[in-house]
Amino acid sequence: xxxxxxxxxxxxxxxxxxxxxxxxxxxxxxxxxxxxxxxxxxxxxxxxxxxxxxxxxxxxxxxxxxxxxxxxxxxxxxxxxxxxxxxxxxxxxxxxxxxxxxxxxxxxxxx
Amino acid sequence: xxxxxxxxxxxxxxxxxxxxxxxxxxxxxxxxxxxxxxxxxxxxxxxxxxxxxxxxxxxxxxxxxxxxxxxxxxxxxxxxxxxxxxxxxxxxxxxxxxxxxxxxxxxxxxxxxxxxxxxxxxxxxxxxxxxxxxxxxxxxxxxxxxxxxxxxxxxxxxxxxxxxxxxxxxxxxxxxxxxxxxxxxxxxxxxxxxxxxxxxxxxxxxxxxxxxxxxxxxxxxxxxxxxxxxxxxxxxxxxxxxxxxxxxxxxxxxxxxxxxxxxxxxxxxxxxxxxxxxxxxxxxxxxxxxxxxxxxxxxxxxxxxxxxxxxxxxxxxxxxxxxxxxxxxxxxxxxxxxxxxxxxxxxxxxxxxxxxxxxxxxxxxxxxxxxxxxxxxxxxxxxxxxxxxxxxxxxxxxxxxxxxxxxxxxxxxxxxxxxxxxxxxxxxxxxxxxxxxxxxxxxxxxxxxxxxxxxxxxxxxxxxxxxxxxxxxxxxxxxxxxxxxxxxxxxxxxxxxxxxxxxxxxxxxxxxxxxxxxxxxxxxxxxxxxxxxxxxxxxxxxxxxxxxxxxxxxxxxxxxxxxxxxxxxxxxxxxxxxxxxxxxxxxxxxxxxxxxxxxxxxxxxxxxxxxxxxxxxxxxxxxxxxxxxxxxxxxxxxxxxxxxxxxxxxxxxxxxxxxxxxxxxxxxxxxxxxxxxxxxxxxxxxxxxxxxxxxxxxxxxxxxxxxxxxxxxxxxxxxxxxxxxxxxxxxxxxxxxxxxxxxxxxxxxxxxxxxxxxxxxxxxxxxxxxxxxxxxxxxxxxxxxxxxxxxxxxxxxxxxxxxxxxxxxxxxxxxxxxxxxxxxxxxxxxxxxxxxxxxxxxxxxxxxxxxxxxxxxxxxxxxxxxxxxxxxxxxxxxxxx
Numbered sequence: 001x002x003x004x005x006x007x008x009x010x011x012x013x014x015x016x017x018x019x020x021x022x023x024x025x026x027x028x029x030x031x032x033x034x035x036x037x038x039x040x041x042x043x044x045x046x047x048x049x050x051x052x053x054x055x056x057x058x059x060x061x062x063x064x065x066x067x068x069x070x071x072x073x074x075x076x077x078x079x080x081x082x083x084x085x086x087x088x089x090x091x092x093x094x095x096x097x098x099x100x101x102x103x104x105x106x107x108x109x110x111x
Numbered sequence: 112x113x114x115x116x117x118x119x120x121x122x123x124x125x126x127x128x129x130x131x132x133x134x135x136x137x138x139x140x141x142x143x144x145x146x147x148x149x150x151x152x153x154x155x156x157x158x159x160x161x162x163x164x165x166x167x168x169x170x171x172x173x174x175x176x177x178x179x180x181x182x183x184x185x186x187x188x189x190x191x192x193x194x195x196x197x198x199x200x201x202x203x204x205x206x207x208x209x210x211x212x213x214x215x216x217x218x219x220x221x222x223x224x225x226x227x228x229x230x231x232x233x234x235x236x237x238x239x240x241x242x243x244x245x246x247x248x249x250x251x252x253x254x255x256x257x258x259x260x261x262x263x264x265x266x267x268x269x270x271x272x273x274x275x276x277x278x279x280x281x282x283x284x285x286x287x288x289x290x291x292x293x294x295x296x297x298x299x300x301x302x303x304x305x306x307x308x309x310x311x312x313x314x315x316x317x318x319x320x321x322x323x324x325x326x327x328x329x330x331x332x333x334x335x336x337x338x339x340x341x342x343x344x345x346x347x348x349x350x351x352x353x354x355x356x357x358x359x360x361x362x363x364x365x366x367x368x369x370x371x372x373x374x375x376x377x378x379x380x381x382x383x384x385x386x387x388x389x390x391x392x393x394x395x396x397x398x399x400x401x402x403x404x405x406x407x408x409x410x411x412x413x414x415x416x417x418x419x420x421x422x423x424x425x426x427x428x429x430x431x432x433x434x435x436x437x438x439x440x441x442x443x444x445x446x447x448x449x450x451x452x453x454x455x456x457x458x459x460x461x462x463x464x465x466x467x468x469x470x471x472x473x474x475x476x477x478x479x480x481x482x483x484x485x486x487x488x489x490x491x492x493x494x495x496x497x498x499x500x501x502x503x504x505x506x507x508x509x510x511x512x513x514x515x516x517x518x519x520x521x522x523x524x525x526x527x528x529x530x531x532x533x534x535x536x537x538x539x540x541x542x543x544x545x546x547x548x549x550x551x552x553x554x555x556x557x558x559x560x561x562x563x564x565x566x567x568x569x570x571x572x573x574x575x576x577x578x579x580x581x582x583x584x585x586x587x588x589x590x591x592x593x594x595x596x597x598x599x600x601x602x603x604x605x606x607x608x609x610x611x612x613x614x615x616x617x618x619x620x621x622x623x624x625x626x627x628x629x630x631x632x633x634x635x636x637x638x639x640x641x642x643x644x645x646x647x648x649x650x651x652x653x654x655x656x657x658x659x660x661x662x663x664x665x666x667x668x669x670x671x672x673x674x675x676x677x678x679x680x681x682x683x684x685x686x687x688x689x690x691x692x693x694x695x696x697x698x699x700x701x702x703x704x705x706x707x708x709x710x711x712x713x714x715x716x717x718x719x720x721x722x723x724x725x726x727x728x729x730x731x732x733x734x735x736x737x738x739x740x741x742x743x744x745x746x747x748x749x750x751x752x753x754x755x756x757x758x759x760x761x762x763x764x765x766x767x768x769x770x771x772x773x774x775x776x777x778x779x780x781x782x783x784x785x786x787x788x789x790x791x792x793x794x795x796x797x798x799x800x801x802x803x804x805x806x807x808x809x810x811x812x813x814x815x816x817x818x819x820x821x822x823x824x825x826x827x828x829x830x831x832x833x834x835x836x837x838x839x840x841x842x843x844x845x846x847x848x849x850x851x852x853x854x855x856x857x858x859x860x861x862x863x864x865x866x867x868x869x870x871x872x873x874x875x876x877x878x879x880x881x882x883x884x885x886x887x888x889x890x891x892x893x894x895x896x897x898x899x900x901x902x903x904x905x906x907x908x909x910x911x912x913x914x915x916x917x918x919x920x921x922x923x924x925x926x927x928x929x930x931x932x933x934x935x936x937x938x939x940x941x942x943x944x945x946x947x948x949x950x951x952x953x954x955x956x957x958x959x960x961x962x963x964x965x966x967x968x969x970x971x972x973x974x975x976x977x978x979x980x981x982x983x984x985x986x987x988x989x990x991x992x
Contacts, residue, residue: 028148047170047172051180051183054180
């Protein structure tokens, strides 16, 4: 399985969960939203998005439902579950702790 | 965690069972995405063609992505499993020879393990079938010459009066009862027990009640508890049996209850329990009771032992003339029941593990051989992208399938084996009825099967998948075996030979000691198949007096002796080879023992005049009993050769005097020794206690006597006529255990015969497996070396030299294995020592014999491929290249 080289491992899951926490979306919309929010900094290939979505669904963090999309087509909409929300909170906290720590390290001035 | 399961479980099941729908949805989802992307690109100004291309590129391999999604859904696991199983089944059925050989080896190995484990589980591992069995103990009287001896009534009353360690304390005595009325007079096996016996075992009747506290006090009405088998058989399951009166030993007993058939203590065939009357005795002996007790909660064996030691010291202090070195050992009931059989079961367990190892290494060998044939297939699959992990998994699937099928075969074998065991198992094997192939045993079998699969499957699988790809493809159609693989196969064969020789030597020792045992001289010359034996019991009011009993025996002997075909007839309370019913200690006049010391108890056959003639026991000195010895003449005795040697070395015992009992025993007078006869075995063929002294039966006319009849021809046909004579004299006299001396001899060695047969069967299986192993390796290497052999023959090698070359290869492997095996056996046979009779654990003949047998088997197994090698046509072999 190929992983986007510019994403810290595991962060893709975090990003997807966060996006779905705002509103239920289908896969294409998730990929657009990812690009849009991160301002093209985070490149997620279409290919690696779907295995991640299916994994999150299998874990029980998101759930899927077939609905009609804004373009009038049937699409598979993903939304966050309750356990998914809890998982997101935990992951977010972890991420913040980690990133703060790393920022402090990289900001150390050389004596 | 749990709530997540509730949610994810249906999803997983859905991925599993609604595959096509999941598949369709995956398809649609990705197509949606593609279309959206295409429209997006078109909107950005690309041509539809370019847009489509870009969309597919962004997806980075549609099928791989789908596969990843399936992986995420754990769909592939099951899928692959199903595919692997199907593939494995196909490969296995494509090579039926391999499959059948592997299945047979595994079935044999796993079956033997399952059968033995079901015995070990039923006998050793499972708790005894009584509530809280760990608190049950037995108490013995230990005196010089008898470590775990029976107790006397006096001793039992001492225990009861003083001990505090036990909740209840009971005594039991086994006996045979004559049951009359309601049909034919029969003898049944019974126990006389104290009143709390059933309470101690916490055993409940299926009908009525058991004995009440105080029911063992003298003067109470006679009561009996019947066994379920007797109740169902003789009394037709009569539900109103409780309260009925039955005649036991000629006296009326009221039935108070019925015990279930599953209840068993001491002896398997007990069908009646009566109360043991506890009359305070006049003397310290005789010793015939087994003590049974339940420890108070919280009391340990050690505490109980300490208390009983103290009681023993006090008892000895009060009776210094009678006792020396007195102890009252407290032994867990479990130890008493299974202690004797444990070494045999461990040896058997070791033997079947060895069999399994041989079987597994055999199958591993077959797998290695096959994996080298399949190298090209593996190489091709690796090169078109199969993961090595997947390949290993596939090989393992094959192994697990084989092992499970072998396990199923093994269970079938074990079920019939256990059935046979329950039918044929010797009396000495305790808890036989508790043995069976049950859930625990099946779980064990599954574990053994899977372990075997890992053992024989993993090595070949790894070997097949680690070698370099290039080399394999280069090897082309020729299946080349790598050097290390060839070495692995040789090591496996050496291991098989080593293990087989271990078993062979073990079996050899047991078989040899069994033949030694059966060739032991029982001490009588009469042909055993021409001696009829039966147990006759005189009970009831008619035989209350000694005179009545003596008169009956005289009449019976006169009538039986007069039957046509009868050469001699006699009676004895004890018969060879192991039916010693009465023993006592003794004292020899003029040879006093130190205070408290006593001679060991020896069998005392009370016999009729013709006993010596009936069995053909040689007279060595003096005379045998004759017409001069009557009820009104002084008591005299004849002693055996061993007895004479023990006490009268270099002296003439004839004319000396001896008497029954120890120094405190005054009821019996001194008797003159009138003769010495040859030793006959009374305590089993394996014991060399030929020391006995004989007396005439009417001195103490026993109720139960063995009738011995020597016939001119086969003894068995005369049994009917003899029984008729007894019936004619008194129809209420039951006859039991009708058989011949030949049968008695065979019965006395059932356990040795059982274990030597079992070990021989196991060793034969091991030998067969090892032969197959050697054959397989040699045949395979010959097939591989066809070209080389062809070249040799083209260069002038003769057939004989080719045969010799191949045989040398097999012989070398066997020799190495034999050397290891002999070394290992030298260290291991000591565990058999207690089961051996007249054979040293390092018996050179057995060791040499086993080596010879295995060497021969190795040569024979290599001979077939050797001959095949010699027939190789050099032209064909070379052209084959």
